[in-house]
Amino acid sequence: GCSSSLKLTSQKATDAVDDIFRSLRDIARARMHMKQFNSIYNPGSNTHQAMCFHFLQASYKPLLKQIVEEVCNPDRPDPVDIEHMSSGLTDLLKTGFSMFMKVNRPHPGDHPLLIIFMVGGVTVSEVKMVKDLVATRKPGTQVIVLSSALLTPRSAIELLFATDRLQPDTDI
16 A cells, blocks of 8 residues: 555555455465365474573465375375365266265275366476375376466466455456
């Protein structure tokens, strides 16, 4: 709301910071219903290091990385937050009979082609991370990463704080 830094007041700065944190809380709230992929923050634990210093081992784990690791998990538990959508009559019959019999749902990692579509955008480093993860955990799987935008650091910030996120006012 300021045309220059000379017109910046303490109240305008406070309002801007409040808007930033409101946006970040809204983003976190969008994943609250999820059981497995509801956070990108791991608080860690206090660990005892040399010379009696205590450090908090907090870490960041991107959502896209969590999803790809789950899809490429060799232990193959049923994914909690990833659903298989029935696509034909055979799949619908299997789903119906699964109430009476033990029928395993297909695992996302069963197919040799993995298609990931990121709504809102993806960075080049995220695409490389997906490529590297799939190459090490599930070699031979072809990955296609699609997105609504290729994000740069500047465009990610602009989209994050756009007034209307469904129709952003940026020139990407």
